[in-house]
Every structure is written in structure tokens, then in C-alpha cells.
Amino acid sequence: MKKISLIICVLLWTSLAGAEEITVVTEILPPWQTTDGRTVSGIATEIVEAALREADVEFHIEVYPWSRAYRLAMEKPNILIYSIIRTQERENLFKWAGVIGSVKEHFFHLANRDDIRLSNVQDAQKYLTIIPRDDFRHQFLVSKGFQEKLSFHLVNQQEQALRDALCRPG
Numbered sequence: 001m002k003k004i005s006l007i008i009c010v011l012l013w014t015s016l017a018g019a020e021e022i023t024v025v026t027e028i029l030p031p032w033q034t035t036d037g038r039t040v041s042g043i044a045t046e047i048v049e050a051a052l053r054e055a056d057v058e059f060h061i062e063v064y065p066w067s068r069a070y071r072l073a074m075e076k077p078n079i080l081i082y083s084i085i086r087t088q089e090r091e092n093l094f095k096w097a098g099v100i101g102s103v104k105e106h107f108f109h110l111a112n113r114d115d116i117r118l119s120n121v122q123d124a125q126k127y128l129t130i131i132p133r134d135d136f137r138h139q140f141l142v143s144k145g146f147q148e149k150l151s152f153h154l155v156n157q158q159e160q161a162l163r164d165a166l167c168r169p170g
Contacts, residue, residue, distance in 0.1 A: 020058070021058040021059060021060065021078075022052065022057055022058070022059040022078055022079075022080050023059070023060060023062060023072075023076075023078060023079050023080070024048065024052075024059050024060065024061040024062070024079075024080045024081075024082065025061075025062050025063075025064055025069040025072050025073060025079060025080070025081050026040065026044070026045070026061065026062075026063060026064075026069060026081065026082050026083065027063065027064065027065060027066040027069055027132075027157065027158070028063060028157070028158070028159075029042075029044075029083065029158055030042065031043050032044040032045075032083050032100070032101070033045050033063070033082075033083065035063060040061045040063055043100075043101065044082055044083045044100045044101065045061070045082075047100050048080070048082050048100070049061075051097075051098070052080075059080070065132075065133075065156040065157050066132045066133065066134060066135055066156070066157070066158075067132070067133040067134040067135075067156060069081055070084070070134045071134070073094070074093065080097075081094075082100065083100050083101070084136075085103075085136040087136050087139065087140075089139060089143075090136075105137065107124055107129065109127075121141075121144055122144070122145075124141075124146075124151070125145070125146055125150075125151045127151075128151070128152065128153055129141065129146070129151060129152040129153070130152065130153045130155060130161040130164050131152055131153075131154065131155070131161060132154070132155055132156065132157065132158055132160075132161060133154040133155065133156060138152070138154065
């Protein structure tokens with residue numbers, strides 16, 4: 001994929017001003033968002049919390065699988081979602097508040113699969129790619145003609161993608 005993408009903090013079509021409390025939703029995505037089972041922390045979480053405290057906004061953070069967090073941000077008022085990749089398809093769906101960081105996406109394969117060689121994104125259609133549901137990578141691959149069950153397998157969480165990749169026969 002080798003596409004540079006930004007991780008962005010976004011706010012659905014509502015204003016922070018005057019809101020009683022903002023619900024902040026995210027997924028677990030180390031090192032950006034992590035949890036000890038009780039509290040959410042990580043690089044992106046610290047940035048979002050600091051910005052909301054500086055703006056004197058009351059908030060609470062809830063962790064969900066990506067697809068559910070994304071759906072909540074799309075459907076409910078007073079929802080802030082982080083970290084989310086800013087894409088052309090998402091541009092008009094949210095009010096974008098600021099950049100948290102950047103990532104560069106790649107296809108990865110198991111070390112014992114040295115037969116896999118990709119010259120371009122289309123080459124990946126010969127293999128099964130495991131990606132989180134409603135993630136920008138999911139949306140990107142669909143836009144490139146990839147079809148579920150033929151070219152990719154959807155999972156609910158990032159760590160599930162790794163588990164599934166390790167458990168699938170070569």
C-alpha cells in the first residue's frame with residue numbers, strides 16, 4: 001500500500017462550546033491508544049486529553065472495536081473519535097480538529113512466506129489480506145476492487161488480524 005496517511009482527531013458535526021460532556025471513542029492501537037484494563041493511555045490519548053482539558057471540556061473515553069467506534073461517531077451527536085485516518089472519502093463526514101501523528105502503511109507477510117512479492121496494490125489480490133472492518137485500509141482496498149472473502153478477511157480488532165494471520169495455513 002505504501003501510502004502515507006495521517007492520524008487525525010475528529011469531531012462530529014457538533015461544537016465543543018456549550019456541550020455538557022463529550023463522549024470520546026477510540027480503539028486499542030498501541031502505542032497510540034493502550035489500556036491497562038481500567039484506563040486508556042498512549043501517545044494519542046495524552047494529546048487528546050490535554051487538548052480537551054485546555055479547552056475546559058468535560059469528557060469521558062470509551063474503547064470499542066474500530067467499526068463500532070466509527071459507527072458511533074457517524075451516527076451520534078457530541079462524539080469525538082481518535083485516532084482516525086483522514087481520507088478524501090471521510091473529508092466531509094467530520095470536522096477535523098488536528099493532527100496527532102502520521103503513519104506509513106505497508107502490506108506485511110509471515111517470515112516463512114518469502115514467495116509473496118508485491119510490485120503494486122493489485123498484486124495483493126492474489127492473497128488473503130486480513131484487515132479491521134471499516135478501517136481506512138478496508139475502504140481503500142474496496143476502492144481498488146478487492147472483494148471480501150476473495151481478497152480480504154475482516155476482523156473486529158487490530159490484534160485479531162495478527163492472531164488470524166498466525167493461525168491461517170500458509
